[in-house]
Amino acid sequence: MQLNTHTWGEGDRVALLIHGIMADHRTWRKVGPALAGRGYRVIAVDLRGHGASGRGEYSAELFADDLVETLPAGAELAIGHSLGGLSLSLAAERLRPARAVYSDPAWHVNSQEQQLSPELFAQFKAVDRATVTGLNPRWEDEDVDIELATLRLWDENSALGLAPMFGSDMAPEKAVVPSLVQFADASFLYDAAEAARLEARGFTVRTVKGAGHTIHRDDFDGFMASLDGWI
Template sequence: MQLHTHTWGAGDRVALLIHGMMADHRTWRRVGPALAGRGYRVIAVDLRGHGASGRGEYGPELFADDVVETLPTGADLALGHSLGGLALSLAAARLKPKRAVFSDPAWHLAGPAEDLGAEVFARFKSAPREQIRAMNPRWEEADVDVELETLALWDESTALSLAPLLGTDLLPAAPVVPSLVQLADPSFLISPERAALLEERGFEVRSVAGAGHTIHRDDFDGFMASLEGWVPPL
């Protein structure tokens, strides 16, 4: 499936952004312009079932196939958050970015995710502003607005499609390209033990102190600081 995309900048470098469950390209409203300011042409997708992209069957391999079909190969940087991190890991060998960043990737669907179940995440589609604000006290009000707008367009069946994977360990055996794993503090998807295992497998792992799962909205400055050495400085 060809996905809807949004582009910031016109630099010589190319950066790809892949959002997480419930979101769309607007989750990157600060990251896209920031990377464009560092010389990138930034291309962000709406995954199937999200934003302005099409609907259909859902599953990690399908998300990854769409990303490969839509985005250019050989980008200088590819960055995926949560579900987007899982999709990127499944697409990396075909996308062939020079570098990859996995922001709190959905590589181990256990803990709170497993306890709550996919149905609870699907019901989050109708979450009111007050609930979103209470769950994300560090977000700017514009991010709460974006969350409400993206939830309205989101097909909650995408969450139900992940139910068979709850409790499954999806950690990659090795990085396909030089890779940074950026973790929330604490991460409910990647435990300290699994973080250590990722380091043993050749990933660089960094945590953003005190940040929640959506690191780039919870602590934008910390998010960008954690990319030092992976993106050019201003």
């Protein structure tokens, strides 16, 4: 599926941005311009079922296939958050960016310990402003506005289609390109043992202190600082 995209900048270098579940390209409202200011032409997608992209069947593999169909191979940089990180990892060998950044990637969702389920994610379609603000107290008002707007467009069936990944280990066996894994301090997706396992597989691992799952919205400055040497 050809995905809807949004572009910032006209630089010679290309950067790719891939959002997480329930979001769309607008989640990168600060990151896109910041990278454009560093000389990148930044391309952000709306994953299938999100934003202005098409709807259809949903699986981790299809999300990855759409990236390959839509985005240019050989970009200087690719950043994927959460589901976007999982999708990027499944597409990395075909997209072959010079550098990949996985921001709190959804590689290992322990549904029993964390009481998470596809159905729980789907219920977020109906959350109100107070709930979004309460779950994300560090977000700026504009990010709350965007979250509510993207939820209205989001097809919640995309969460149900990801049921096989809950309780599964989707972490790559190796880093196929130079790769940074950026973890949130309050991440529900990793622990110290997981960080050590990824380092043994060739990934660089950094933690953004104090940040929640959506690092680039919780602490934009911390997010950008964590990318030192990678952008």
